[in-house]
Amino acid sequence: MRIKVTFYSYFRELAGTETVSLDCTESCLLGELVTQVQDRFPKLKSMDRSTLIAVGLEYQDRSYSLQPGDEVSLFPPVQGG
């Protein structure tokens, strides 16, 4: 299945794009997808420890099983206020 990933804040600049769509097997783990993203955009790899991950409107950890239609967001620590 194909999963759309959107980057926010300076992750967008590090990736050089706002979104990317990647293939993964049904029920693949979110962590596997993130590794794929980092392999494709190596500048994001050094940010691994400060990377926040959401699926839809909720934060998820890397053990989450992706489902068809899930939309993933990757971004650095938030800074509202």
Add this chain to the structure above:
Amino acid sequence: MRIKVTFYSYFRELAGTETVSLDCTESCLLGELVTQVQDRFPKLKSMDRSTLIAVGLEYQDRSYSLQPGDEVSLFPPVQGG
């Protein structure tokens, strides 16, 4: 010397007057004056433990030595805000 005492809030009602002037010896203790006040206005005696005492614009405790011209205020716990 003569010392003017002013009552605030419901102490004024318990005393039945807003102010009173009492005689005490020069350098008499504030505590002695308060006892005189309570003897004259017995309803204030039961409020002794919650009585706040100021001389001029400052709180003072009962060991303060009164000076000519001092003005004493007696009142219950404050409730601003």
Add this chain to the structure above:
Amino acid sequence: MKRSLTITRDPIDESDLIQGRDLSSEAGAAITFSGIVRGTEDAAAIDGINYEAHEAMARHQFEKLFEAMETRWPIESIRLIHRIGPVRVSEPSLWVEVIAGHRGEAFAACQWLIDEMKKKVPIWKHPMLPESHRLRRSRSDPNPGSRPSRG
């Protein structure tokens, strides 16, 4: 630290106070606290609260608290208004604004100031009972509503 202290019988116009706010370029947090008269006091309905102050002493005690606040936190500005006289239910009797570089110090200073003023500043509350209540009690108690209350 800029200071402004007002003790007044006039209503507090919060909107107008906000419009008069004056910020440096290093101000990052502005906190306001409005203390509002509630409709009940000791479980009885009231029309408002009549505030009494030992005004000269209240000013002096507020100024001492401002001094102490300034030594404890890096505050840019404090504005405080306390109404005296009758204040009706849902109107503010107290308005405090603290402006600082960061929210931590602004919140800490604002809460400290209110806690301290409630111990030190000689102001007292006299609940204003509803008309019907006053008439009913008028024979048995000549001074309703002036005894200690929880605050």
Add this chain to the structure above:
Amino acid sequence: MKRSLTITRDPIDESDLIQGRDLSSEAGAAITFSGIVRGTEDAAAIDGINYEAHEAMARHQFEKLFEAMETRWPIESIRLIHRIGPVRVSEPSLWVEVIAGHRGEAFAACQWLIDEMKKKVPIWKHPMLPESHRLRRSRSDPNPGSRPSRG
């Protein structure tokens, strides 16, 4: 608990918000917090901050925080506005109002909400560098001001 959440590109009119305040007769404390853009970021002068949001997720995360707040404290009303897009120095980017019966719960809830939003709500800051600075850096760094900052 009444709730109002606004994420907007428009300036925050605090005075107008105060005039629109709606109190029950049991409201005793109203606290407002304004988070204001400071003139420096990481010791460098800036013109303002450009706020970016993952807006749908930000709304959802704010609503979850309001839910949690309601279970923890007896709050009458929460109003929160966060600006996105460019916000100039000395303008508020965030405005929060908490109304409750007593000040203890209002202060606790307001501070908790701001602390939590700074961990959970997907909004980011992009400092806007002064014109002169942008021109000077334009050859060596195509994206000034978008890297991590202390916040």
